[in-house]
Amino acid sequence: MQLYYHPISGHCHRAHLFLALLQADYELIEVDLKGREHKSDAFLKLNPFGQIPVLVDGETVIADSNAILVYLAKKFGRTDWLPEDAASAALVQRWLSVAAGQVAFGPAAARLITLFNAPFRPEEVIGRAHDILALMNSELASRPWIVGRNPTIADIALYSYVARAPEGGVDLSPYQSVGAWLKRVEDLPGFVPFVETPVASAA
Template sequence: MKLYYHPLSGHAHRARLFLSLIGIEHQLVLVDLAKKEHKEPQFLALNPFGQVPVLDDGGTIISDSNAILVYLAKKAGRTDWLPEDPEGAAAVQRWLSVAAGQIAHGPAQARLINVFKAPYRAEEVIPRAHAILTLIEATLAGRSWIAAERPTIADVALYSYVASAPEGDVDLLPYPNIRAWLSRIEALPGFVDFQKTAVGLAA
């Protein structure tokens, strides 16, 4: 398998992290976002949306980080990471939607302001980040994982931008349950760290 990625993309990190957690050998292909390689015809042929990550599994092309997580779990038969029962699958899907929604428009956008100079308004996105982190903090009260009694792709989908929230001036100190959850993910065999940037509260 080939994973087209950029080391500062939290979406790409999701896919890279899960590949490592379930022990799938893969080749990393760097897409230079600064040089706009993700907007060149060769890459757009893989993903017309012009975004990383993209997974190439012997000619089967999967784009979108959450879609890649689902594909990998299904292909590997890892029902421990993606349950097949209706209730378990729905619980995971709920948090995949949060990753694509509130996480993307909260802590992810806050980080983009500092890391990539994205034109978002900190006074809007930082409160959104704290709103979803408050909800996650409450969800993790008395439990170890976000969607089940074991880690699932829901945890993988949330991890990267929550862990890097301080880079966007979003303080994790008020969230002890989240910080403990991050440590549990980081202790999993095969964990791969998300490249850090010394900006915001992480400077």
């Protein structure tokens, strides 16, 4: 399998992290974002949306980070990471939606302002980040993982941008349960860290 990625993308990191945790056989292929390789004709044949990450598994091409998590869990039959019972699967899906919604437009967007001067309103996205962090903190106060007693792909989908929220000016110190959860993810066998950008030292 090949994962087309960039190391500073949290969407890419979640796919990379899950591949590593599964001990899958994969190759990382870095996409030159500054050179707009992701908008090239060759790349658009892989993903017409012109976005990373993209997973290529033989003749199968999967775009979108959360779709990649689902694909990998299904491919390797890992019902521990993606439960098959209806209620648990629905809970996982709810948090995948949070990762694509409140997290993407909260801590991830705040980080984009810092890194790339993205045209978001800081007070809006940082406020949204604190709202979802407070909710996650409440959920994690009563259990070790976001869905239950064991880690799932929901935890993987949420981890990267929450871990790097301080790079967007979002203080994690009020959220002790979130901090403990981040540490549990980082202690998983096979964990690969999400690269810290130069702004991390000032965060």
